[in-house]
Amino acid sequence: MRILALESSCDESAVAVYDDALGLLAHEIYSQVDLHRLYGGVVPELASRDHVQRLLPLVRSALAAADTTPSQLHGVAYTAGPGLIGALLTGAALGRSLAYAWNVPAVGVHHLEGHLLAPLLEPSPPPFPHLALLVSGGHTMLIDVAAAGHYVLLGETRDDAAGEAFDKSAKLLGLPYPGGPELAKLAMQGRASRFDFPRPMLDRAGLEFSFSGLKTAVSLAVKAQSTSGALSDDTRADIAAGVQEAIVETLVTKTLRALDDTGYEAIVVAGGVGANRLLRQRLDGAAARRGAKVFYPRIEFCTDNAAMIAVAGMARLKAGSRETDAIRARAQWPLMELAPLG
Ligand code: KG4
Numbered sequence: 001m002r003i004l005a006l007e008s009s010c011d012e013s014a015v016a017v018y019d020d021a022l023g024l025l026a027h028e029i030y031s032q033v034d035l036h037r038l039y040g041g042v043v044p045e046l047a048s049r050d051h052v053q054r055l056l057p058l059v060r061s062a063l064a065a066a067d068t069t070p071s072q073l074h075g076v077a078y079t080a081g082p083g084l085i086g087a088l089l090t091g092a093a094l095g096r097s098l099a100y101a102w103n104v105p106a107v108g109v110h111h112l113e114g115h116l117l118a119p120l121l122e123p124s125p126p127p128f129p130h131l132a133l134l135v136s137g138g139h140t141m142l143i144d145v146a147a148a149g150h151y152v153l154l155g156e157t158r159d160d161a162a163g164e165a166f167d168k169s170a171k172l173l174g175l176p177y178p179g180g181p182e183l184a185k186l187a188m189q190g191r192a193s194r195f196d197f198p199r200p201m202l203d204r205a206g207l208e209f210s211f212s213g214l215k216t217a218v219s220l221a222v223k224a225q226s227t228s229g230a231l232s233d234d235t236r237a238d239i240a241a242g243v244q245e246a247i248v249e250t251l252v253t254k255t256l257r258a259l260d261d262t263g264y265e266a267i268v269v270a271g272g273v274g275a276n277r278l279l280r281q282r283l284d285g286a287a288a289r290r291g292a293k294v295f296y297p298r299i300e301f302c303t304d305n306a307a308m309i310a311v312a313g314m315a316r317l318k319a320g321s322r323e324t325d326a327i328r329a330r331a332q333w334p335l336m337e338l339a340p341l342g
């Protein structure tokens with residue numbers, strides 16, 4: 001069975017062709033980073049308009065790269081939520097229409113299920129059950145994954161997501177959008193010990209996160225250090241290292257707590273912040289000391305892409321999920337509302 005998949009929930013236009021026997025045949029991605037950089041963040045209307053221009057050419061090039069004609073396709077999957085509603089609708093309209101024209105089923109995929117199942121594309125996929133740490137620009141969640149499609153929320157953030165904490169701190173340091181990877185790069189030259197930023201909720205039992213206090217602390221540190229003009233390069237790097245340290249330590253500590261609670265031996269890290277090197281290093285080390293193993297998507301599939309939408313879409317199509325003829329997308333869509341798979 002072979003399907004086409006589209007992703008357009010935020011600022012990446014992406015298309016993939018996936019075959020359940022042969023694996024990933026092609027994936028194309030166009031990042032709108034340059035378009036939004038001028039504004040310091042994603043401008044939803046510009047994102048939607050750009051998806052409209054990019055998606056169809058990406059479909060053509062992905063099909064060509066996969067040496068696939070529409071008659072060889074058995075379904076079309078597209079991200080139906082959560083995300084920016086205008087951006088989602090561009091992918092939903094195109095995906096639903098292509099499926100209609102090609103007379104194959106369409107399935108709307110939950111973006112976070114895509115992130116959670118992305119490690120299944122790797123040569124050594126994670127076993128089930130496992131614990132998932134989902135850390136993206138909009139979400140920070142610890143999830144008990146008994147099987148694909150069986151998700152139980154163990155804890156989540158009460159305010160900002162981990163990615164948001166990276167992005168907002170980066171902005172305070174004057175780094176360009178998207179801030180997370182830029183802050184991580186700057187942190188490599190800094191000393192993490194100079195600034196002691198808060199580790200929110202670490203002193204409390206449970207698996208909840210809170211990152212909104214971090215940006216206040218960073219803002220105060222930036223102000224305190226800027227009294228004699230602009231921040232020095234060293235100070236900026238030290239603040240970046242301190243922020244990264246605080247976020248990573250918080251994520252690792254809570255993840256280990258959840259690992260102990262569940263008794264599982266495998267952890268999946270999904271979402272854009274999963275690309276962070278320090279997080280990977282710390283979590284690998286800490287998990288290994290407990291006899292557990294951490295599974296990640298390859299770096300390019302940590303951030304938004306259509307390959308992960310294809311994996312989730314294939315699983316949903318095989319389980320019988322079908323869209324009606326209507327073009328539907330949801331800006332808000334709790335992961336726990338998904339019907340179990342199989
Ligand atoms: O999953 P994703 O691509 O989009 C959402 O669904 O939100 O995640 C994007 C988030 C952004 O906040 C970005 O700054 C962060 O992931 N991110 C990183 C790194 N790469 C991406 N944060 C820290 N270190 C990185 N290397």
Ligand code: ZN
Pocket residue numbers: 111115136137271272303304
């Ligand atoms: Zn995402």
